Amino acid sequence: MKTQAADMATLHEVIYPALTGNRRFLDFSPNSVHFAHSETAVFQSLLSNLRPACSIEVGTETGATLALIARHSTRTISIDIDPGVKSRLQDKFENVEFITGSSHDVLPVLLSRLTGEGVTPDFIFVDGDHSAAGVLKDLEFILKLTPTKQMIVLMHDTFNPGCRQGILAASWTRNPHCHFVDLDFCPGVLHPDDSCTRQMWGGLGLAVFLPQVRKHTLEVKQTHRLTFEAAFLQSVYNRAPRSR
Numbered sequence: 001m002k003t004q005a006a007d008m009a010t011l012h013e014v015i016y017p018a019l020t021g022n023r024r025f026l027d028f029s030p031n032s033v034h035f036a037h038s039e040t041a042v043f044q045s046l047l048s049n050l051r052p053a054c055s056i057e058v059g060t061e062t063g064a065t066l067a068l069i070a071r072h073s074t075r076t077i078s079i080d081i082d083p084g085v086k087s088r089l090q091d092k093f094e095n096v097e098f099i100t101g102s103s104h105d106v107l108p109v110l111l112s113r114l115t116g117e118g119v120t121p122d123f124i125f126v127d128g129d130h131s132a133a134g135v136l137k138d139l140e141f142i143l144k145l146t147p148t149k150q151m152i153v154l155m156h157d158t159f160n161p162g163c164r165q166g167i168l169a170a171s172w173t174r175n176p177h178c179h180f181v182d183l184d185f186c187p188g189v190l191h192p193d194d195s196c197t198r199q200m201w202g203g204l205g206l207a208v209f210l211p212q213v214r215k216h217t218l219e220v221k222q223t224h225r226l227t228f229e230a231a232f233l234q235s236v237y238n239r240a241p242r243s244r
């Protein structure tokens with residue numbers, strides 16, 4: 001479904017600036033009805049209050065989320081396996097260090113470098129390898145950290161069944177500094193778009209790590225699990241016949 005030109009103008013001139021205080025880093029694609037406005041609102045709200053000294057983004061691609069992160073962070077480190085990301089974006093951001101490589105290789109190196117500097121990242125956004133095994137690997141590196149201050153981890157595409165499976169498999173409870181996890185902090189979408197009809201994408205999971213050791217039993221929350229399950233039945237991932 002194409003978005004009408006008039007709606008596009010409103011999105012650009014009114015809605016996005018009202019959400020973030022700025023125009024969007026990139027133009028919206030007119031072919032998408034899903035612009036993840038609720039996710040943008042979560043980013044803006046979290047980051048404008050957190051004002052991270054150090055943020056990490058795993059999976060940068062277009063730079064759309066990097067622009068939101070870098071705007072509110074003193075220092076941001078972007079990881080992407082695609083070397084084109086660095087060459088396209090490095091001149092557009094003054095406070096971003098671009099690392100090219102698989103996060104499965106470079107994320108542990110980066111995290112141990114930061115630990116050596118005495119730095120706990122305030123904010124980590126995980127949006128790289130979306131396979132169950134891939135996202136699980138990224139999270140396991142993060143779960144080895146012992147934070148010296150509050151650390152927020154946001155995970156994208158928690159509504160995608162494969163990605164969700166990997167996030168659920170992570171050893172959250174084994175990190176004594178993990179105090180809160182909700183896979184559905186911001187729920188995702190069963191896509192109506194022509195390009196990806198009935199695929200499930202989007203959704204932000206949020207985890208909170210604190211320097212003090214957890215005293216409660218950690219529950220890995222799925223606050224929109226019933227919505228996820230209902231969407232799954234209507235999705236391309238469900239092999240059973242769909243109701244019309």
Ligand SMILES: C[S@@+](CC[C@H](N)C(=O)[O-])C[C@H]1O[C@@H](n2cnc3c(N)ncnc32)[C@H](O)[C@@H]1O
Binds near residue numbers: 062127128
């Ligand atoms: C969904 S896109 C990220 C979207 C991005 N946050 C944005 O705002 O446009 C996923 C990105 O992760 C990268 N990626 C996939 N596997 C990766 C891996 N193992 N290590 C690092 N980056 C990876 C891809 O090259 C792609 O750019």
